[in-house]
Amino acid sequence: MSTIVTLTFNPALDMNTSVKEIVPERKLKCSDPLYEPGGGGINVARAIKKLGGDAIAVYFSGGDTGNKITALLQAERIRTQAVPIVDMTRQNLIILNQSSHGQYLFDMPGPLISAAELKACMDTLEQISEIEFLVVSGSLPKGVGPDVFYQLADLAQRKHAKLVVDTAGEALQVAVKAGAYLIKPNLKELGFLTGQENITEENAGEAARGILRHSACELIVVSMANKGALLITRALELKIKPPPVTVLSTVGAGDSLVGGLIYSLSNNKPLEEAIRYGVACGTSATISPGIELCRKEDADHLYSLIKDQI
Numbered sequence: 001m002s003t004i005v006t007l008t009f010n011p012a013l014d015m016n017t018s019v020k021e022i023v024p025e026r027k028l029k030c031s032d033p034l035y036e037p038g039g040g041g042i043n044v045a046r047a048i049k050k051l052g053g054d055a056i057a058v059y060f061s062g063g064d065t066g067n068k069i070t071a072l073l074q075a076e077r078i079r080t081q082a083v084p085i086v087d088m089t090r091q092n093l094i095i096l097n098q099s100s101h102g103q104y105l106f107d108m109p110g111p112l113i114s115a116a117e118l119k120a121c122m123d124t125l126e127q128i129s130e131i132e133f134l135v136v137s138g139s140l141p142k143g144v145g146p147d148v149f150y151q152l153a154d155l156a157q158r159k160h161a162k163l164v165v166d167t168a169g170e171a172l173q174v175a176v177k178a179g180a181y182l183i184k185p186n187l188k189e190l191g192f193l194t195g196q197e198n199i200t201e202e203n204a205g206e207a208a209r210g211i212l213r214h215s216a217c218e219l220i221v222v223s224m225a226n227k228g229a230l231l232i233t234r235a236l237e238l239k240i241k242p243p244p245v246t247v248l249s250t251v252g253a254g255d256s257l258v259g260g261l262i263y264s265l266s267n268n269k270p271l272e273e274a275i276r277y278g279v280a281c282g283t284s285a286t287i288s289p290g291i292e293l294c295r296k297e298d299a300d301h302l303y304s305l306i307k308d309q310i
Contacts, residue, residue: 008041040137047259051133087111110141
């Protein structure tokens with residue numbers, strides 16, 4: 001099995017709780033909080049572990065929240081490479097309104113990363129041998145500019161690794177220019193990349209092919225929420241629609257999709273099979289409550305239903 005490394009520039013300790021209802025100017029009694037390690041790359045590594053695979057999670061770690069993230073990951077038997085920073089790693093808040101069943105996500109800003117800390121992160125990656133997939137997922141904290149993707153693309157090229165990127169905005173633009181192997185935008189992010197408004201599932205394929213024609217990117221996976229995902233290569237366009245499910249939470253669905261896709265590719269599964277399994281994993285996360293990621297038994301069952309649609 002190939003080595004998968006995930007990189008999380010802006011990890012978070014996710015605190016999940018619930019209240020009977022959310023009203024202003026009143027003390028709201030919360031349920032006992034549940035803490036989970038979070039951030040795009042960390043969640044991808046956790047999803048891969050849940051599926052029976054293995055990944056090395058590289059991330060910035062500062063203060064008590066950073067230490068808590070490391071302890072939680074190690075409890076899940078995930079290999080970690082925490083890069084120490086001076087500032088405190090952020091903590092996010094996720095609240096379920098029991099009266100409406102609505103979920104509220106409070107996404108906190110990240111720490112300030114120094115040039116020396118960023119260099120230490122890149123040095124950590126340099127020391128990992130035989131990387132097959134380098135998955136960079138999530139937002140960039142203060143002090144880490146979009147140009148970091150040029151460094152990551154150069155590192156991936158030298159290590160003969162495939163650079164997989166799931167981010168947004170200018171960072172995603174630079175990742176495409178730098179030579180990411182695979183990107184996973186949603187429809188809004190695809191529109192931002194192409195300078196087009198009102199990208200829909202009907203014209204997303206054409207928009208994605210325009211990116212492929214003018215970049216070194218080889219694969220684009222367009223996530224479309226409950227409508228599944230669209231896989232675009234220079235030779236293939238494949239839409240995968242998940243079976244109907246009762247959605248309990250969308251937190252972690254995109255990371256689970258990436259985890260399932262990369263896990264399958266690392267096991268030498270055909271691309272069409274890998275994207276179907278990725279959609280199954282993403283859908284699996286939506287039928288789990290709170291901030292849970294995919295579950296292998298659910299993902300395997302959903303995958304069998306998706307295969308039956310062929």
